């Protein structure tokens with residue numbers, strides 16, 4: 001039986017409720033009265049339930065799709081402005097005991113190169129990342145209690161935070177590791193992680209079990225209830241995601257929103273971010289073997305619907321997507337993107353050659369450098385942001401949400417974005433990028449509504465030019 005507040009996976013992600021939702025969506029997908037009521041609610045910024053959002057996803061009337069896209073763009077502008085936060089993934093280890101059929105790290109893959117970074121290698125990787133200008137990382141690892149125990153992950157986090165090279169610093173480490181215990185989540189929190197990210201992969205239990213035939217990840221309940229344990233362990237910024245292509249997208253979409261509703265109902269705060277990865281080619285993985293792949297049009301619609309359904313939740317697009325697709329979905333509500341990513345273990349300091357046996361998790365579509373990405377964002381009218389202020393100022397969980405809900409972003413995140421962009425331009429940018437960026441900062445400072453904040457931000461930006469670093473509101 002469906003119960004949003006239950007702590008049992010099969011009750012808060014009830015298969016029956018999803019099926020009824022999909023039937024309701026089919027029955028109403030051309031019902032203009034229902035559709036308009038839902039759109040009015042979204043326009044009032046009240047968010048949407050999984051049922052309401054599922055009706056809009058099922059509806060294929062072109063004029064309604066247009067309305068959804070326009071509304072998503074508006075909400076993105078109102079809540080997030082034109083900032084896009086940048087990060088990079090850092091692969092620590094690809095040792096893995098699981099059998100995930102879509103991932104080349106699966107235990108039976110004997111020809112992928114298995115690697116695990118030593119602390120010395122981490123210093124090299126992080127130095128390379130700092131030299132590009134990154135300030136925010138998402139660490140990734142396979143699940144292997146012997147090779148990658150929690151102590152190893154904690155040691156890596158400690159090392160990453162301690163590396164100070166020139167003006168570089170990693171100021172926020174997000175963590176994407178397998179579901180673990182409340183105690184281990186508590187230890188991650190103590191290690192001062194930012195967001196704990198765990199993709200559900202699929203909400204469909206039967207498919208989930210088939211797609212994860214062996215290893216600890218096989219346990220659907222353990223995986224699906226992980227965010228509750230993370231929150232119990234004190235982590236209040238968690239990131240959800242579905243790997244699109246594994247199951248029917250309408251099923252996944254309803255499940256994803258139900259998961260967000262569950263976190264809000266039980267813990268009083270919804271997910272901090274939602275990621276929308278699609279399956280990619282990788283070592284022994286052929287994406288065409290998964291027959292639920294979604295078109296770019298559906299992908300864009302899903303992004304737009306996430307934005308209007310959970311307006312206060314950030315949305316992440318990785319380099320799995322091409323420049324073209326990224327450009328299309330950025331205005332629809334994306335708040336974070338990765339740049340210059342390498343999905344191989346050790347790939348930043350020593351990129352793998354074509355001839356080498358790969359250690360990569362998937363092929364990267366957007367292969368541009370960070371400077372190219374920064375330059376491109378600015379030409380599109382966005383502010384590339386390297387801000388990490390929120391969690392360092394204790395604005396996590398519902399405190400971040402209230403900043404967003406009160407639309408204080410222009411007085412807080414906006415100047416933080418400009419100050420961190422200025423650091424990037426001073427320390428890492430090519431001349432052309434620097435020029436575009438300086439002009440952009442000049443224009444964007446004018447948009448800060450509070451005169452005191454504007455004055456202080458202007459002073460700090462001047463001081464960054466004089467060599468000072470790490471200012472924040």
Ligand code: SAM
Nearest residue numbers: 102103140141142176177178199243279280362
């Ligand atoms: N091992 C951890 C876990 O089980 O959650 C860490 C996650 S893994 C390093 C990061 C994510 O990459 C996975 O959750 C999965 O969704 C995604 N992934 C795996 N194989 C992929 C593929 N072939 N294409 C695109 N994404 C993939």
